[in-house]
Amino acid sequence: MKSYNIAVIGGDGTGPEVTREAIKALDVASKKFGFQLNYTHYDFGGARYLKTGETLPDSAIAEFRKQHAIFLGAIGHPDVKPGILEVGILLKARFALDQYINLRPVKLYRTEDCPLKDKEPKDVDFVVVRENTGGIYTGVGGVVQKDTPMEIATQVMIYGRPVVDRCMKFAYDYARRRNKKKMLTLVHKCNVLTHCGDLWVRAHKEMGDRDYPDIQQDYNHVDACTMWFVKQPEWYDVIVTENLFGDIITDLAAIIQGGLGVAAGGNINPEGVSMFEPMGGSAPKYTGKNVINPIAAIAAAGMMLDTLGETKAAQAIDKAVTGSLNSGKIKSLAAGRMGMGTTQVGDLIAAAV
Ligand code: IPM
Numbered sequence: 001m002k003s004y005n006i007a008v009i010g011g012d013g014t015g016p017e018v019t020r021e022a023i024k025a026l027d028v029a030s031k032k033f034g035f036q037l038n039y040t041h042y043d044f045g046g047a048r049y050l051k052t053g054e055t056l057p058d059s060a061i062a063e064f065r066k067q068h069a070i071f072l073g074a075i076g077h078p079d080v081k082p083g084i085l086e087v088g089i090l091l092k093a094r095f096a097l098d099q100y101i102n103l104r105p106v107k108l109y110r111t112e113d114c115p116l117k118d119k120e121p122k123d124v125d126f127v128v129v130r131e132n133t134g135g136i137y138t139g140v141g142g143v144v145q146k147d148t149p150m151e152i153a154t155q156v157m158i159y160g161r162p163v164v165d166r167c168m169k170f171a172y173d174y175a176r177r178r179n180k181k182k183m184l185t186l187v188h189k190c191n192v193l194t195h196c197g198d199l200w201v202r203a204h205k206e207m208g209d210r211d212y213p214d215i216q217q218d219y220n221h222v223d224a225c226t227m228w229f230v231k232q233p234e235w236y237d238v239i240v241t242e243n244l245f246g247d248i249i250t251d252l253a254a255i256i257q258g259g260l261g262v263a264a265g266g267n268i269n270p271e272g273v274s275m276f277e278p279m280g281g282s283a284p285k286y287t288g289k290n291v292i293n294p295i296a297a298i299a300a301a302g303m304m305l306d307t308l309g310e311t312k313a314a315q316a317i318d319k320a321v322t323g324s325l326n327s328g329k330i331k332s333l334a335a336g337r338m339g340m341g342t343t344q345v346g347d348l349i350a351a352a353v
């Protein structure tokens with residue numbers, strides 16, 4: 001029997017609650033499709049940081065390297081200054097494990113969950129491939145004359161051709177494998193970012209012309225893209241974009257698919273260890289109340305199975321999520337308004353798997 005080792009970081013706030021429901025669905029799927037999942041739980045997060053000063057030690061990264069995947073619930077603690085846990089845990093894992101793709105499927109399950117007028121599930125169905133370890137996130141730059149009237153700070157958008165090319169290749173391959181419109185839209189700002197933008201534009205065109213004649217090439221400026229997400233989301237199939245633009249547009253994308261309750265993502269190293277997470281935060285005010293929506297976490301677990309190669313099990317989870325949402329039993333996707341608790345939603349989906 002195939003067996004996979006999964007590192008689980010429940011994390012802060014509602015993270016552990018949604019993680020439990022994801023594991024419920026995973027355990028049903030693994031039994032049904034005949035593979036084994038071995039979990040190792042880690043307590044990284046705000047609480048541990050406040051106690052020990054430790055975020056994500058190198059020893060944990062070394063252990064993660066030996067796992068097949070990582071599942072992350074949520075990171076974020078009201079008593080920890082912004083940036084410490086994000087940089088110390090999430091970004092550290094992304095960089096150390098070279099998870100250079102942030103994969104964000106954007107799929108509206110139910111018409112009533114969409115804030116856009118006259119849009120249905122068939123209209124909101126695309127995937128964003130966000131470059132996940134380069135650009136402004138590398139932290140290249142600095143500050144001089146801090147706390148003086150002349151203070152100067154820089155943070156540089158830095159991209160090398162290999163970093164752009166490997167992301168582009170993943171996106172083209174994904175568009176081909178997805179086999180829908182077979183269109184890859186590059187989102188950038190090449191009218192202003194005449195160096196970095198131009199690099200992405202050439203990488204997109206040259207690779208597309210050479211290796212992917214079956215995939216249509218398309219381009220949006222990032223500002224225009226935010227308008228089209230609202231006006232005509234049905235245009236999109238697969239989007240590829242640099243790190244910061246991808247961060248911004250995927251939050252907009254999350255809300256048009258029904259919000260953080262259903263938005264899942266993967267930090268992917270196609271040749272290494274990937275990390276899957278619901279897009280929502282730790283939601284401190286809902287912690288321990290059994291009201292948070294676990295669907296995003298369950299969908300992230302499905303993505304994890306897909307990446308591990310357990311395609312049928314991944315499809316079963318996806319179907320179970322879709323079926324449960326369309327059953328009419330879950331009233332809303334918002335925390336506290338689902339008409340049932342976190343564990344009940346988890347039970348419903350696990351049973352459907
Ligand atoms: C995301 C988050 C992170 C990012 C933060 C928490 C560092 O917003 O995964 O989109 O900016 O990438």
Ligand code: MN
Nearest residue numbers: 247248250251
């Ligand atoms: Mn973000």
